[in-house]
Amino acid sequence: MADLVCKNLNMTFTNPQTGDAVEALKDINFNLSKGELLSVLGPSGCGKTTLLNLLAGFLNPTSGEASLGGKQIEGPGVERGMVFQQGALFEWLPVSKNVDYGLRMKKTDPAESRVLVEKWLDIVGLQGFGDTPTYQLSGGMQQRVALARCLINDPDVILMDEPLGALDALTREKMQSLVLELWKETGKTIMIITHSVEEALLLGERLFVMAPRPGRIHKEYNLPFAERGLSESLRDIKQDAHFSQVREEILTMIWNMEEEIMGRA
Amino acid sequence: MLESLSDNRASIAAVLILLILAAFVVSLVIGKRQSRLRAKDEVFGDPQRTRGGWYWALLGVCTILLTWFYFSWGVGRAYFPQTANEMCQIAKLDETLSPITARLPIESRYYKSTLLVSRNTTQLETLESSLPVEAFTEQEQTELLALIENSRQLIVNSSDPANLNQEAQVQFEKLSGEIETLSADLRKGSEGLEPTAEALAQPKWGVSSTEIPILPTTSRGVLFDQVASKSEAITAAFVKVRNHIPANDALIADTKERLAALKEANESGSFDEKTTEARNAYVKAVDRIFKRLDDGLIFPSKSLDTINAAITDLHDAKNDAKGNLTLIDAVFFPGKGVVKSKTQCTEQGSARWLPKPTDVVATFGKLANPNLEDGGGYRGFPLLWWKWLPVADVTGFLFPDWIADAWPGEYARHGSDGSIDPNFKDKLLAFAEGEVNLGSIPMLDGHIWDSLFRVLVALALGILLGVPLGLFMGVSKFFKSFFDPLIELYRPVPPLAWAPLILTIFGIKDDGKIFLLFMVAFAIMVISARTGASGTQLSKIRAAHSLGSTDRQIMWNVIFPNALPEILTGIRIAIGVCWGTLVAAEMLAGTTGVGFIENIARTVSDYELIWVTILIMGILGLVFDLMMRWVIDKTIPWRGKG
Numbered sequence A: 001m002a003d004l005v006c007k008n009l010n011m012t013f014t015n016p017q018t019g020d021a022v023e024a025l026k027d028i029n030f031n032l033s034k035g036e037l038l039s040v041l042g043p044s045g046c047g048k049t050t051l052l053n054l055l056a057g058f059l060n061p062t063s064g065e066a067s068l069g070g071k072q073i074e075g076p077g078v079e080r081g082m083v084f085q086q087g088a089l090f091e092w093l094p095v096s097k098n099v100d101y102g103l104r105m106k107k108t109d110p111a112e113s114r115v116l117v118e119k120w121l122d123i124v125g126l127q128g129f130g131d132t133p134t135y136q137l138s139g140g141m142q143q144r145v146a147l148a149r150c151l152i153n154d155p156d157v158i159l160m161d162e163p164l165g166a167l168d169a170l171t172r173e174k175m176q177s178l179v180l181e182l183w184k185e186t187g188k189t190i191m192i193i194t195h196s197v198e199e200a201l202l203l204g205e206r207l208f209v210m211a212p213r214p215g216r217i218h219k220e221y222n223l224p225f226a227e228r229g230l231s232e233s234l235r236d237i238k239q240d241a242h243f244s245q246v247r248e249e250i251l252t253m254i255w256n257m258e259e260e261i262m263g264r265a
Numbered sequence B: 001m002l003e004s005l006s007d008n009r010a011s012i013a014a015v016l017i018l019l020i021l022a023a024f025v026v027s028l029v030i031g032k033r034q035s036r037l038r039a040k041d042e043v044f045g046d047p048q049r050t051r052g053g054w055y056w057a058l059l060g061v062c063t064i065l066l067t068w069f070y071f072s073w074g075v076g077r078a079y080f081p082q083t084a085n086e087m088c089q090i091a092k093l094d095e096t097l098s099p100i101t102a103r104l105p106i107e108s109r110y111y112k113s114t115l116l117v118s119r120n121t122t123q124l125e126t127l128e129s130s131l132p133v134e135a136f137t138e139q140e141q142t143e144l145l146a147l148i149e150n151s152r153q154l155i156v157n158s159s160d161p162a163n164l165n166q167e168a169q170v171q172f173e174k175l176s177g178e179i180e181t182l183s184a185d186l187r188k189g190s191e192g193l194e195p196t197a198e199a200l201a202q203p204k205w206g207v208s209s210t211e212i213p214i215l216p217t218t219s220r221g222v223l224f225d226q227v228a229s230k231s232e233a234i235t236a237a238f239v240k241v242r243n244h245i246p247a248n249d250a251l252i253a254d255t256k257e258r259l260a261a262l263k264e265a266n267e268s269g270s271f272d273e274k275t276t277e278a279r280n281a282y283v284k285a286v287d288r289i290f291k292r293l294d295d296g297l298i299f300p301s302k303s304l305d306t307i308n309a310a311i312t313d314l315h316d317a318k319n320d321a322k323g324n325l326t327l328i329d330a331v332f333f334p335g336k337g338v339v340k341s342k343t344q345c346t347e348q349g350s351a352r353w354l355p356k357p358t359d360v361v362a363t364f365g366k367l368a369n370p371n372l373e374d375g376g377g378y379r380g381f382p383l384l385w386w387k388w389l390p391v392a393d394v395t396g397f398l399f400p401d402w403i404a405d406a407w408p409g410e411y412a413r414h415g416s417d418g419s420i421d422p423n424f425k426d427k428l429l430a431f432a433e434g435e436v437n438l439g440s441i442p443m444l445d446g447h448i449w450d451s452l453f454r455v456l457v458a459l460a461l462g463i464l465l466g467v468p469l470g471l472f473m474g475v476s477k478f479f480k481s482f483f484d485p486l487i488e489l490y491r492p493v494p495p496l497a498w499a500p501l502i503l504t505i506f507g508i509k510d511d512g513k514i515f516l517l518f519m520v521a522f523a524i525m526v527i528s529a530r531t532g533a534s535g536t537q538l539s540k541i542r543a544a545h546s547l548g549s550t551d552r553q554i555m556w557n558v559i560f561p562n563a564l565p566e567i568l569t570g571i572r573i574a575i576g577v578c579w580g581t582l583v584a585a586e587m588l589a590g591t592t593g594v595g596f597i598e599n600i601a602r603t604v605s606d607y608e609l610i611w612v613t614i615l616i617m618g619i620l621g622l623v624f625d626l627m628m629r630w631v632i633d634k635t636i637p638w639r640g641k642g
Ligand SMILES: Nc1ncnc2c1ncn2[C@@H]1O[C@H](COP(=O)(O)OP(=O)(O)OP(=O)(O)O)[C@@H](O)[C@H]1O
Pocket: A013, A014, A015, A022, A023, A024, A042, A043, A044, A045, A046, A047, A048, A049, A050, A051, A215
C-alpha cells in the first residue's frame, strides 16, 4: 500500500521579527490511495503551496504527520517527484541532461539512461530535442521536460504546484491532456495544485477546495471528468452541464471566501 | 631592415598619416550614410541601436591616432623634417640674447632696472616701519634709519641720467651698433650659406638620443646659427656693464663702515638670545638691500633706450628671416616650440612628454628584440622570449623541503674516510631543493612573462581557494558568518596600502607580489562566487533534492553552475584589478616586470619608454578582457536566460 496520508497536519509560520504567527495549515487530514488523481484549489494564500512543500519534505510540519506508504516524510526524496510552476530546469544543461539528472545522481549506467531518456522524451512529445539547450525551449516544452525529468525517476507520487499556470490557453489544454495520459499510462498518484477551477475539475478525480486563515480543507468533491477526459475531448467535457454546475458552485464558494477575507481585512 | 625603418621614421609617418587621414574620412562618410539610412526605423533608447558600427570605431581610432601624431609633433616631423633643426638655430639666438632681453621690457612688462627700483624701495619701506625698537638703543635706531636713507639715496643717484657712468654710456652705444649689424645680417638673407658636411652627417631628428640635431642643416638655419654665435660676444660684453657712479662712492664707503660697526656691536654686546636674534636679523636685512644696490645694476631708464630699440629691431629682423617657419611652427608644432639649453635643443610642450607614435614603435621594437647582445631587451632581460627551464626548478618549487625532513630516518653523516654516502632521505632533500638533473622544458621568459606569471599564479590560487569558499559561504551559515568578518576586514583596504607591509614580509621576490595579488583575487573570487551561489533559485535546489541528489551533488551540479556567470565575471574583474595592482607593486620593488621598466623609465624621464610600458599594459589588459569575454560567451550561453 502506497498511500499518501496526512494526519492532523498543522503548520504555523512565526515571523521572527514581530513574533506574529500565521496558521498556514490547520488540521489537515486526508488519505490519497495509489493511482488517485487529486487537484487542490483555493484562494491565494490558503496554504496550498505549504501543503505541497510539507509533502515534498521541504518543510517540517509544526505538528501532525504526513507519510507515504506508511513511511513518515522527513525530507525530500525520489519517491515524491516535484513539478514546479516555472519548470525549475537547469538551464546550463541540454534537455537530455535535464531529463536524466536523477539517473545520473543515482549513477545509472549511461547506456541504460540513454534508452530511458529517449523513451520519456518520446512520451512527452519532445523526440529529437535531446541536445537543445533548455533556455531555447518554449514554456510548454519546458514543462514537458520538467515532467519527463520527474517521471524518469519513477516516483510513487507526483506533486505539482501550478504546473501549467504560466502557459497560454492552448498549450495549457494540450498539457492537461498530457497529464491525464501520463496518469493513465503510469498509474501514478498525482497531486496537482492549480488556480484554475476548470483545470481542477478536469485534472481531479478528487478535488479539495481549501479555505484560508487558517488554511484548511473546506470541501471535497469526487468527480468523473478526469476519467472521461481519457477518452473524450476536454473541450466537450467543458460544455457538459454537470461540469458547468460544479464549476459555478466552486467559483461562488471561492468568491465568498475572498470576500470574507476582504471584509475582514 | 629595422635600421632603415628606424632611420626613415619621418617618411614612414608621412605615409601612415595620409592613410589614417583617408581612413578617417572614409569611415566618417560611411558612418554618416549609415546613420541616415537607419535613422528612420530606429527608436531612441533601444539598446539594440548600439550594435555594430565598426565605422565609428574606426573613426574613433583614427581620431586618437591623428591627435597623437599631431600633439607629439609627429605630423610636423613627417612633413617638415627640417623645421625642428631651424627652430633650434633660432632658439640658439634667443638663448644667447636672453641675458640682454631679460633686462628689457621685451618678454616682460618692465625694465629690469625699474623692477629693481620698485622692489628695493618697497623693501626699504617695510624695513623702516618694522624696526624693532626694543632691541636697539635710541642711538642705534637713528643710525639704522640713516642707513636706510643712504640706500634710498643710492637708488636716486643711480636713476639720474646725469650721473650715468660714462663707460656704460659708451658701451651701450657700441653694443647697440653691433646688434644693428646682426639685424642687417639677418635681413641680408641666407643666400649662399651652406650647411657643413659635419652637420649633414648628423643623425636625423628623433633617431638618436639627442632629440634634435644641433648643427644647422639648412641655409636658413646656418644664417641663424651664425648670427647666434656673433651675438655671444655682444651678450658677454653687455652683462659686464655696470652703473658704478662717482656720486655714490662716498655714500657706499660710509654705509659699509657704519654697517660694519653695527655688526661689530652685535657680536661684542651681551644681549639675551631673543634680542641678539632680532638685532642680527635686522642688520642683515639692511645689509642685503645695500649690497644689491651696490651692484650697480640700476640704470637710468633713458640710457637703455638705444639697446632696447636695437633688440626690438633684431626681433623684427628675426621674424622676417623666419618666413614661413612662423606659420609652420604655429600650426604643426603645438606648444612652446624648441628650446635650447646648455648643450642641446629639446622639444617643448606636448611633444616633450608625448613621444611620436613611430618612436614608440621603434622603442618597442628595440625592447622586443630578444637578442640581448644586440642591445635588445631591457636591463639584460628580454621583453618576452623563451628559455630552457630545468624541470628540477619546478619540482623544487612545488615540493617543500619539510617533506624530506619529515621522512623517517636521518640524513647521512660523513664516514671515517671523509666520504659521504647519500641515503634516500638525502636524495629526497636534493629533489625538494631542485638540485637534481631532470632535464629541461621550454618556458616563456622576459619582463612581460614575469608580470603575466605573477598575475596568473595569483589568479589561479585566488580562484582555486576563493571559489569553493565563496560557494560554501553562499549556502552555509557557519562559513558565511565565520569568514565574512575576516574578508571584509582586509578587502576594503586598497591593495597598494598592503604592499609595503607584504613586500617587507615576503621580500622583493615573486612571492610577495604573488601574495599581494592573491589577496586581491581571493577577495573578489569569494565575493562573486558567494553572490552567485546565494542567488540560486530555491525551486532549482528543491527540484534537485527531489531528484535524489546528495548535498554534495547539489553543490557541484546546481549551485556551482548557477554561480558560474558570477564567477566568470569575478575572474574578469580580478584580472583587471590584479593587473593594475601588479604594476604598482612592481614599481615599489623588484628587478623585472613591466611595472619595473616603467619605474626606471620614470626616474630617468624616458617618456618614450613610459609610453611603451603604458601601451604594453593597455594592450595586454585588452587581450585579457577580450579573452574573458570570449570565454564568458562560450561557456555560459544561458546567462540571464534561466
Ligand atoms: N516561509 C514562510 N514564512 C512565513 N509565512 C509563510 C511562509 N510561507 C507561506 N507563508 C504564509 O502561509 C500562508 C500560505 O501560503 P502558501 O504559499 O501556502 O499559499 P498558496 O495557497 O500557495 O497561495 P498561492 O495560491 O498564492 O500560491 C500565507 O499566508 C503565507 O503568507
